[in-house]
Amino acid sequence: MENKYNLKSPAVKRLMKEAAELRDPTEHYHAQPLEDNLFEWHFSVRGPPDSDFDGGVYHGRIVLPPEYPMKPPSIILLTPNGRFEVGKKICLSISGHHPETWQPSWSIRTALIAIIGFMPTKGEGAIGSLDYTPEERRALAKKSQDFCCETCGCSMRSALLALTPNSHPSAEDHQAKELAQQINFKTESSSSRQASESGEGEATASTSTLTQGDASTSAGQEAADWPQAEQQPEAPAATGVEASQPHAAPGTGRPLSPRQRRTQQQDQQARRDSREPASRPGGAFAAAARQPQEESHAGSAVLIVVLTLALAALIFRRIYLAQEYKFDYEL
Amino acid sequence: MAEEKQESSQKEMEGVNCLAYDEAIIAQQDRIQQEIANSNPLVSDRQDLSVLQREYADDDTVYQLKIKDLHKKYSYIRKTRPDGNCFYRAFGFAHLESHLDDSKELQKFKAVASKSKLDLVNEGFTEFTIEDFHNTFMDLIELCEKQPSLQELLSSFNDQNVSDYVVVYLRLLTSGFLQREHCFFQHFIEGGRSVKEFCQQEVEPMSKESDHIHIIALAQALNVSILVEYMDRGEGGTVNHHVFPEGGDPRIFLLYRPGHYDILYK
Numbered sequence: 001m002e003n004k005y006n007l008k009s010p011a012v013k014r015l016m017k018e019a020a021e022l023r024d025p026t027e028h029y030h031a032q033p034l035e036d037n038l039f040e041w042h043f044s045v046r047g048p049p050d051s052d053f054d055g056g057v058y059h060g061r062i063v064l065p066p067e068y069p070m071k072p073p074s075i076i077l078l079t080p081n082g083r084f085e086v087g088k089k090i091c092l093s094i095s096g097h098h099p100e101t102w103q104p105s106w107s108i109r110t111a112l113i114a115i116i117g118f119m120p121t122k123g124e125g126a127i128g129s130l131d132y133t134p135e136e137r138r139a140l141a142k143k144s145q146d147f148c149c150e151t152c153g154c155s156m157r158s159a160l161l162a163l164t165p166n167s168h169p170s171a172e173d174h175q176a177k178e179l180a181q182q183i184n185f186k187t188e189s190s191s192s193r194q195a196s197e198s199g200e201g202e203a204t205a206s207t208s209t210l211t212q213g214d215a216s217t218s219a220g221q222e223a224a225d226w227p228q229a230e231q232q233p234e235a236p237a238a239t240g241v242e243a244s245q246p247h248a249a250p251g252t253g254r255p256l257s258p259r260q261r262r263t264q265q266q267d268q269q270a271r272r273d274s275r276e277p278a279s280r281p282g283g284a285f286a287a288a289a290r291q292p293q294e295e296s297h298a299g300s301a302v303l304i305v306v307l308t309l310a311l312a313a314l315i316f317r318r319i320y321l322a323q324e325y326k327f328d329y330e331l
Numbered sequence: 332m333a334e335e336k337q338e339s340s341q342k343e344m345e346g347v348n349c350l351a352y353d354e355a356i357i358a359q360q361d362r363i364q365q366e367i368a369n370s371n372p373l374v375s376d377r378q379d380l381s382v383l384q385r386e387y388a389d390d391d392t393v394y395q396l397k398i399k400d401l402h403k404k405y406s407y408i409r410k411t412r413p414d415g416n417c418f419y420r421a422f423g424f425a426h427l428e429s430h431l432d433d434s435k436e437l438q439k440f441k442a443v444a445s446k447s448k449l450d451l452v453n454e455g456f457t458e459f460t461i462e463d464f465h466n467t468f469m470d471l472i473e474l475c476e477k478q479p480s481l482q483e484l485l486s487s488f489n490d491q492n493v494s495d496y497v498v499v500y501l502r503l504l505t506s507g508f509l510q511r512e513h514c515f516f517q518h519f520i521e522g523g524r525s526v527k528e529f530c531q532q533e534v535e536p537m538s539k540e541s542d543h544i545h546i547i548a549l550a551q552a553l554n555v556s557i558l559v560e561y562m563d564r565g566e567g568g569t570v571n572h573h574v575f576p577e578g579g580d581p582r583i584f585l586l587y588r589p590g591h592y593d594i595l596y597k
Contacts, residue, residue, distance in 0.1 A: 070537060102537075105461050
């Protein structure tokens, strides 16, 4: 590998060092570059103990940009795990999805520890996140040991050092949790700050710097939109506006586990059945009554009522206008 | 109603396509940065201060008055690229430039700089991740020992790899000093963040802009005195200056306009 790369390139120099530093697997993680590409690495991490991922060993790819370490790596998981989507770049503020928070003094090791620390946290609709149930995650953890990577020939059973019986929750585990908390905190605060600061930017003289400010505004807005985008798909499904359509698949924005999908379908089936006899008007209230057990739908029920009233008002207005009733609008 | 529906379907699309969106935004930011890079060198040649006058409209009296005031004290300006790293780059260049013909001071500074890595490692920074940045910084100081032409130093600072590594190291020094003196600096941090969080969010990532607190920390970390002239839309017709740390005898003069730092020369 040595003569294939320009050793003067800062990225090559740094990656060589990191490869040496990470050569030997630890109990918790291991990563090495592919034989023919210093800029693509494969890694294995142990699921954190005291979590649904206990006993699992997960495999994935790290793709490094030519500007590394000035630009962050992208992380892609290959083992089904129930927390991160397989084969998609995952969205940690330490990864390529948030280049604005990456620090050049972080390393691949930092990224591995961040992944471990991030597994037990909530997905909350972030890109590439999954919110499988604990049972499914545990089943996947058990299954993960059978995974063998075709590209790097790594078997999960032997990828990491075996946990010794007396290895109590290690310092690394603690470190992972701490890092995850920091990063988590950062994702929350940075979006709001970005939005508020973006007006100022670097902009003084040139117009191009002004557009930079604009760009960060849109980024900030986009970040702020995520939570809404996550809720939104549920709204149309619950409003019952499309109730006539047999499958108004809820939650298109958020990937569901097979089991969650199944239960949801059953749920919908049941709802449709129960609706048959009482399917006369009053749609909104019926929709609200359909899922009284779910508090999260209270908001959408209110929305439905408001929308229905608005619609009714419009219809009445239309009728009045058609019949040329005179209304004195000036009170 | 129709509007609302449209909006919701748009949101839904965002949910599905947000990966593509994300990448599109990153690509757009890269393009914008490229555009800025093409029109502004990382560190420019020294220019006559009168170039400032042309940047503002003739009837922009606030700025024109202040530029006149600036002319009383300074004759030249050297501009830096507005990429969020301008303070560190301006500081790094101006500081080394001022030591080009003063080998005694340079030796003093070299000693401070070479010891600084150990301080960072003792504070918990990972040695192998920071040593490349430190080495680049030391290489540049060693270049200055050979008393190169100004042009050589300038071309080093315009080599993106070298220049950015120096910026990273100066950011690390700033972060290290803030964390070492966290009891003091905690009082100046807004938003209920700890000093460490502040450093991870506002100091160490590239392109994060600098404020008073960054300047004070870096000036103290390297034991260098910096004077900043502040020029903004405020009334008064004169520029205000500030010396970091207070009471020092500055050899570096920076011009601050909201969001950006350039280098000034007497």
